[in-house]
Amino acid sequence: MRSNPADYQLVAPASLQAVVSLLAAEPGAWLPIAGGTDVMVQYAAGKLPARKLVSIWNLPELRRIEVSPEEIRIGAGCTYTDLREHEVVQSEFSLLARAAAWTGGIANQNRGTLGGNIVNASPAADSLPALLVYDAELILISVRGERRVPYKDFHTGYKKTKLASDELVRAVCLARRFSGYLAYTRKVGARNAQAISKVCIAALGRRASGVVEDVRIALGSVAPVPLRLAETERLVTGKPVEPSLLVSAKRVAIAEIQPIDDIRSTARYRAAVAGNLVAEFLEKIGEN
Amino acid sequence: MTESLSLEIRALHEVSLTVNGELKTVRAYPMERLLDVLRHQLGLTGAKEGCGEGECGSCSVLLNDALVNSCLVPVLQAKDADIVTIEGLAAGVQLDVLQEAFLKSGGAQCGICTPGMILAAHHLLRRKPNPTTEEIREGLSGNLCRCTGYIQIVEAVAEAARRRAAA
Numbered sequence: 001m002r003s004n005p006a007d008y009q010l011v012a013p014a015s016l017q018a019v020v021s022l023l024a025a026e027p028g029a030w031l032p033i034a035g036g037t038d039v040m041v042q043y044a045a046g047k048l049p050a051r052k053l054v055s056i057w058n059l060p061e062l063r064r065i066e067v068s069p070e071e072i073r074i075g076a077g078c079t080y081t082d083l084r085e086h087e088v089v090q091s092e093f094s095l096l097a098r099a100a101a102w103t104g105g106i107a108n109q110n111r112g113t114l115g116g117n118i119v120n121a122s123p124a125a126d127s128l129p130a131l132l133v134y135d136a137e138l139i140l141i142s143v144r145g146e147r148r149v150p151y152k153d154f155h156t157g158y159k160k161t162k163l164a165s166d167e168l169v170r171a172v173c174l175a176r177r178f179s180g181y182l183a184y185t186r187k188v189g190a191r192n193a194q195a196i197s198k199v200c201i202a203a204l205g206r207r208a209s210g211v212v213e214d215v216r217i218a219l220g221s222v223a224p225v226p227l228r229l230a231e232t233e234r235l236v237t238g239k240p241v242e243p244s245l246l247v248s249a250k251r252v253a254i255a256e257i258q259p260i261d262d263i264r265s266t267a268r269y270r271a272a273v274a275g276n277l278v279a280e281f282l283e284k285i286g287e288n
Numbered sequence: 289m290t291e292s293l294s295l296e297i298r299a300l301h302e303v304s305l306t307v308n309g310e311l312k313t314v315r316a317y318p319m320e321r322l323l324d325v326l327r328h329q330l331g332l333t334g335a336k337e338g339c340g341e342g343e344c345g346s347c348s349v350l351l352n353d354a355l356v357n358s359c360l361v362p363v364l365q366a367k368d369a370d371i372v373t374i375e376g377l378a379a380g381v382q383l384d385v386l387q388e389a390f391l392k393s394g395g396a397q398c399g400i401c402t403p404g405m406i407l408a409a410h411h412l413l414r415r416k417p418n419p420t421t422e423e424i425r426e427g428l429s430g431n432l433c434r435c436t437g438y439i440q441i442v443e444a445v446a447e448a449a450r451r452r453a454a455a
């Protein structure tokens with residue numbers, strides 16, 4: 001059943017400060033809406049529990065990308081198009097640029113934001129494996145001030161996060177130290193555009209003197225939260241890429257994930273694909 | 289508190305926005321969808337509702353020059369924005385090159401997807417005047433068509449790009 005707009009309140013304060021003051025005045029009462037590509041879909045289906053919404057779309061404080069020599073700080077309100085078009089994101093954080101490029105069609109990329117993807121907290125969210133491998137840190141803001149939280153600690157369970165009821169995600173910080181890595185990412189879905197992932201992978205790796213020197217592998221849609229494959233990474237580090245390593249890496253990767261059956265795919269298919277993606281990535285490092 | 293709040297919730301707001309170059313002011317609930325305001329209040333029925341959930345692109349319009357699905361935009365977020373709908377693309381009776389190319393190539397059949405397709409194509413050609421077939425497919429990937437099988441649509445966009453380049 002479609003929702004009745006008369007039952008909903010929506011306000012659009014002009015500044016970030018005004019938004020966090022509103023959130024603090026009635027914690028939990030106001031739902032932020034950025035590009036609305038998740039919120040409005042729930043609203044269309046009559047499944048939006050919140051009745052009071054506060055727009056953060058296009059707030060200038062949230063829609064900036066700042067580049068310093070050490071890090072890049074991406075405002076949570078930046079859209080996928082903003083990410084795709086940014087030179088430093090393209091050149092140094094290609095995993096994020098690629099994920100942005102396959103998040104729905106162009107209209108979705110012009111509205112959907114990185115902050116929305118993070119807080120919506122779907123296990124299938126495409127930008128989150130990239131944030132894991134880049135060791136992203138989130139800046140959260142409320143009237144109490146700002147705090148910086150590693151992204152890897154932010155998602156605590158299926159659709160659960162550490163965001164307090166009076167907080168917003170302000171920015172995502174990525175350290176500029178991965179340009180020397182081979183970047184590998186693939187999304188496996190029903191079709192290339194407009195399809196939610198069955199499995200997606202983002203990985204970085206480096207080879208030195210014939211062995212895998214460093215790897216970082218993250219998968220989406222294979223567990224309640226986006227997952228870093230710590231065991232698999234440990235297994236392959238320091239070893240030459242050989243057929244036997246691929247076999248054992250696949251086995252360890254499949255043991256690390258907790259895929260489920262759902263409308264998009266089956267646990268068995270997801271496990272097989274996850275193993276194959278990890279192996280393909282390692283092969284690429286071997287060729288590198 | 290509760291009473292004043294429920295009064296506030298039911299209040300209509302005045303929202304001004306520029307649509308196809310003309311400044312309009314509508315009275316609407318802030319969570320009303322831009323799509324409904326365009327169709328029901330402004331009589332612009334070019335944008336269609338296919339799915340109502342961001343999947344099909346038949347409600348595409350330009351919002352400050354960016355292609356968006358108007359079914360997912362609460363009208364308050366379009367306040368003071370510049371909106372272009374399919375009705376704003378032609379100059380009077382003179383069709384846009386894209387519209388002519390769609391007609392010529394059979395890129396429009398039932399026409400439900402066509403306004404969105406043409407705006408998506410227009411958005412693409414503004415950024416990439418000479419797109420490859422791959423880029424055309426990507427630019428239109430959020431717009432679904434149940435009639436044409438897409439070949440004629442991709443051809444129409446390529447044809448329009450050539451004609452714009454020659455003009």
Ligand SMILES: Cc1cc2nc3c(=O)[nH]c(=O)nc-3n(C[C@H](O)[C@H](O)[C@H](O)COP(=O)(O)OP(=O)(O)OC[C@H]3O[C@@H](n4cnc5c(N)ncnc54)[C@H](O)[C@@H]3O)c2cc1C
Pocket residue numbers: 031032033034035036037038039040041056076077102103104105108111112113114115116117118119120124125126127167168169170194195196197341342343
């Ligand atoms: C057709 C379609 C295709 C899609 N395809 C994909 C896809 O391929 N991959 C994918 O990952 N997703 C996809 N999505 C989902 C969606 O586009 C993304 O999750 C997007 O990033 C959400 O951002 P938003 O700004 O639109 O979020 P909104 O809908 O505005 O908000 C989502 C949630 O985040 C909260 N929120 C937003 N910003 C902040 C902030 N700064 N601080 C605190 N809370 C915040 C909101 O309160 C809400 O709970 C698709 C959606 C549609 C409609």
Ligand code: FES
Pocket residue numbers: 336337338339340341342343344345346347348357358359360
């Ligand atoms: S009606 Fe808006 S995308 Fe389908």
Ligand code: FES
Pocket residue numbers: 395396397398399400401402432433434435436
């Ligand atoms: S022409 Fe009928 S849906 Fe495209």
